[in-house]
Amino acid sequence: MTSGTVAGMAAKRVTDITQVRVSATSGEVDVVAEDRADVVVDGGEVTVRDSTLTVQGGSDSIKVRVPKGMALSVGTRSGQVALSGSFGAVGVSSESGQVSIEKARRVDVRTTSGSVEIRRAVEVCRARTESGSISVRETRDLAAHADSGSIQARRAEGDVRVRTTSGQIDVGIGGPSELAAETIDGTIRFELAAGLGAAVEARSHSGRVDNTAPSGDDCRLVAHTVSGHIEVRGR
Amino acid sequence: MSDAGAIAFTDIVGFTKFTATQGDARAVELLDVKRGIVDALLPGRARIVKELGDGLMVSIERADESVRFCLDLQEAAREASSDGPYPLWLRIGLHWGAAVERGDDLIGNDVNIAARIVDQAGPGETLASDALVDACDAVAIGVDAEPIGPVVMKGLREPIWLYRLT
Numbered sequence: 001m002t003s004g005t006v007a008g009m010a011a012k013r014v015t016d017i018t019q020v021r022v023s024a025t026s027g028e029v030d031v032v033a034e035d036r037a038d039v040v041v042d043g044g045e046v047t048v049r050d051s052t053l054t055v056q057g058g059s060d061s062i063k064v065r066v067p068k069g070m071a072l073s074v075g076t077r078s079g080q081v082a083l084s085g086s087f088g089a090v091g092v093s094s095e096s097g098q099v100s101i102e103k104a105r106r107v108d109v110r111t112t113s114g115s116v117e118i119r120r121a122v123e124v125c126r127a128r129t130e131s132g133s134i135s136v137r138e139t140r141d142l143a144a145h146a147d148s149g150s151i152q153a154r155r156a157e158g159d160v161r162v163r164t165t166s167g168q169i170d171v172g173i174g175g176p177s178e179l180a181a182e183t184i185d186g187t188i189r190f191e192l193a194a195g196l197g198a199a200v201e202a203r204s205h206s207g208r209v210d211n212t213a214p215s216g217d218d219c220r221l222v223a224h225t226v227s228g229h230i231e232v233r234g235r
Numbered sequence: 236m237s238d239a240g241a242i243a244f245t246d247i248v249g250f251t252k253f254t255a256t257q258g259d260a261r262a263v264e265l266l267d268v269k270r271g272i273v274d275a276l277l278p279g280r281a282r283i284v285k286e287l288g289d290g291l292m293v294s295i296e297r298a299d300e301s302v303r304f305c306l307d308l309q310e311a312a313r314e315a316s317s318d319g320p321y322p323l324w325l326r327i328g329l330h331w332g333a334a335v336e337r338g339d340d341l342i343g344n345d346v347n348i349a350a351r352i353v354d355q356a357g358p359g360e361t362l363a364s365d366a367l368v369d370a371c372d373a374v375a376i377g378v379d380a381e382p383i384g385p386v387v388m389k390g391l392r393e394p395i396w397l398y399r400l401t
Binding site: 019021022023024025073074075076077089091092093095108110128145147163165166182184185205206224226227 | 249256320355383387
């Protein structure tokens, strides 16, 4: 590990890293993935073990620059987390902070009451919120749970499995897929892209399953509601 | 003080809402389904420490047995959900550590950590701490431990490094 200067501030520069882990309590965490071979860290306490670099911070901000495709995990209580560029597998957990992720091969994001925005998950997006909100612009596969919060995925191209206790989940389906939806007392809505048809297998106790999508085999939905509402419609 | 072992907490996601909308009798039915599959799958060197509403605290001697138990439990819960009348959304938190025996109960920081881990899991998920993953050879028992990362949890000073087991 060497010390260097980045943007006028002392920073640590490390090579041969395959995984970066960052934890903070309330400080901002800012990670940029770009064309470079080394990892540069500004802020926090840095340790390196094998090829894993760990940064532990508190209320001060942490800025990290990593090579494109880096595996990254971030945990924070209330700090803001911003991930810019294209990452490998990303895991973010936050109690109440605001999280934004530009692009990652795989995303696992968990928040209690914070708000999360994900622009693109190339392979799979796994999202969980208690009472917060998660917005995903584009993903292939989606696995999501909202307790009483909300999850919105504008376009999912692959398989989708969503559950909500009493929250709201809205998913735009972009291609043929296997869909599974379960709710106790919440609302789940699927909107199929033009040209897609759906076959729906539904179970409901005192809830509702409404299917106004064109009939077809492109999308197969297994829907189970206790007292909530599941809706499938075409565009 | 007990020897180090695995401590698992289970919880039914949405149980409170389910009880509120479906009534007490159906809630008890759901608990009975869950308890039935736990009792059927509990390893020999394990015991149910206590029942906490819709949750259970389980102590398991061996790390590898604790992982297999939790994953088998999830599989059985999935089957019960798809075959049965009600969704059984089980989540499990698993940790490795020592505890103080107080009668039949177990008390201590590692117990508190396990209790916090289950709160991080979603329905159908089993999350384990790095301590538990280190204590067992996940590859040898055919289990995938996907790193979630450092998770800052209420009441705990240091983040806990969590893995998702499948």
